[in-house]
Amino acid sequence: MKLYVCWGTFPSPLPGGHPCRTAYLAVQRAGYEPSVERALGTAWLPYFPFNVTPGRLAVRRLTGHIEVPVLVTDDGQVVQGSQEIVDWAQRNAL
Numbered sequence: 749m750k751l752y753v754c755w756g757t758f759p760s761p762l763p764g765g766h767p768c769r770t771a772y773l774a775v776q777r778a779g780y781e782p783s784v785e786r787a788l789g790t791a792w793l794p795y796f797p798f799n800v801t802p803g804r805l806a807v808r809r810l811t812g813h814i815e816v817p818v819l820v821t822d823d824g825q826v827v828q829g830s831q832e833i834v835d836w837a838q839r840n841a842l
């Protein structure tokens with residue numbers, strides 16, 4: 749299982765916290781230990797030249813967008829967005 753994140757899963761003081769961390773903790777709480785793939789770049793800046801990274805390219809291939817977090821399960825499900833990943837984790841807890 750892979751979890752594509754921005755630059756990491758660190759906490760954020762911003763309201764609502766850090767979506768990548770929220771997704772990571774939910775997947776962990778559900779009993780999984782995903783490989784965390786740092787996409788780097790930032791979707792707040794144009795695709796070219798800021799987001800031409802292997803991680804963003806992979807995310808774009810999978811979802812059509814470059815925004816993270818994105819979860820790719822071992823059976824190939826692609827789940828984009830922190831709330832969607834939290835929901836998936838709750839439905840699929842080990």
Ligand SMILES: N[C@@H](CCC(=O)N[C@@H](CS)C(=O)NCC(=O)O)C(=O)O
Binds near residue numbers: 766769789792829831
């Ligand atoms: N609504 C989205 C927001 C995702 C979001 O804001 N992601 C952060 C990364 S943690 C961001 O910086 N997105 C722009 C990017 O992908 O660089 C979610 O909760 O999944």
